[in-house]
Amino acid sequence: MLQKELRQAKAIENVYNSAYWHLAQKDYTLAEVRAKLERKTENQDWVETVLADLIEKGYIKSDFDFAMGFAESAFHNEQGKSAITRKLRARGVGQKEIAEAIEQVMYDEEIDQFALAESRLSNTFQNFHNTTKEKVYSQFTTKGFSRAEIDHALSMHPEKDTLRSKLEVKAEKADLSKEIMKLYRKGKGKRVILNELRKKLIDVEEFDNLIDQLEEVGDIDFYQTCIDVLAKKRLDIKNGAGKSKAYAYLSGKGFDSDQIKEALNPAD
Template sequence: MSFNNPIKPAKDIDGVRRSAFWHLGRRDHSEKELREKISRKTDNQQWIDTVVSECFEYGYLDDARFVENFIRSSQNKGFGSTRIKRDLQRKGIDVNYLAQVFEDDPHDYISDALALLSAKYKQRIANQHLKQKAMIFLQGKGHNFDDIFKAIDEHNEAYPDDDCDHLSEAVVLLSRKFKTAIIERKAQDKAMRFLISRGHTFHIALDAIKAFNENMDEEE
């Protein structure tokens, strides 16, 4: 079993400087991130301030460049603007600066959300249950509600409503949950609540229970 080696305190400012250059050599950092990392090497605030100033002077540290690269990387992962802004705020980027950056951002986040949906769903997102799942999925990727609704609508355009057999879908759901005919009132109420919670209408639920029971009679 291995453990991470403890961080060795810097003996002088050169130790802090080497730590800063090492971190920046691996990837871009925001000023806040870099300060947090080199503060693990020392509690000498003067050394930290000096090294950070040097990094800005040499061009190794640049919050504007960091924001640009971070946004591009996040967009490539399919993340929405809500998540990207939240992540950047956590990294110490000023809220007002971010508002300005995203005001001028031409990126098409709806297309990103649509690509995520197309990869995950090979069917029409037809009922409320599926829509809720799709919305939660895209919210988790940081997309806002307007983009989510538009992406779902565009996704459904590729799957005409005529191609979606709601009744058959409801019968399949019942067959997975019930192993015998749904005859008793208590069982029927349970089946109705189950299908309606999955986004099916009252009438589809009624017809599905009837069709399910007919299928069970044929099997007997």
């Protein structure tokens, strides 16, 4: 969307008026005021004159003073220093002034980032039933905290044991029978199915019992699936080398030796 074209200043008084109007709305950094005045006029001398005058009169804060005030407010709102740094840089404040201001505020206010992260986590979450570990880390990283600070805050939270990863949440909701059938239909053998379920953190305590039940009702037939998988691969199994290659392939798919031998020797 194009910015609306501003009426250009015809005199330096117009530049002053523009600066006063903007500063009456909220605090701006020197860089922000400069950018607004440069939209108002192409006369750089007017811009520099107005800025110098307003800085001298205290209407525009130095970058250090602005960063000090911003950091104080942000820390009181339980934001971490990396978020404060990022926001100040986006507003045109120099890195040197930002670092010095944050260091000064942390010293004056006795700010401890670990304690700050702990407090914010406690105030944000009574428990973690409606979120995930990934969301907590993402949110607190955005708020300016390091991995170590987040880890510390979580270790101190009384409901830390209720925090689950996305994978754990999904695993808790999983239907073991349906998950087995999904993998079976992809041509996986029993061993690979079990390994993949474990990787997904799905409870496999009833795995063997469910496999037996599914085989009894005819939903699963690993012998036939092994034959079908081999047929799709179209390997030459007429010689020993071909059979060895096929055996390794089918074993990698999770089929056991009896199933593989039957697939390799269907006439026996």
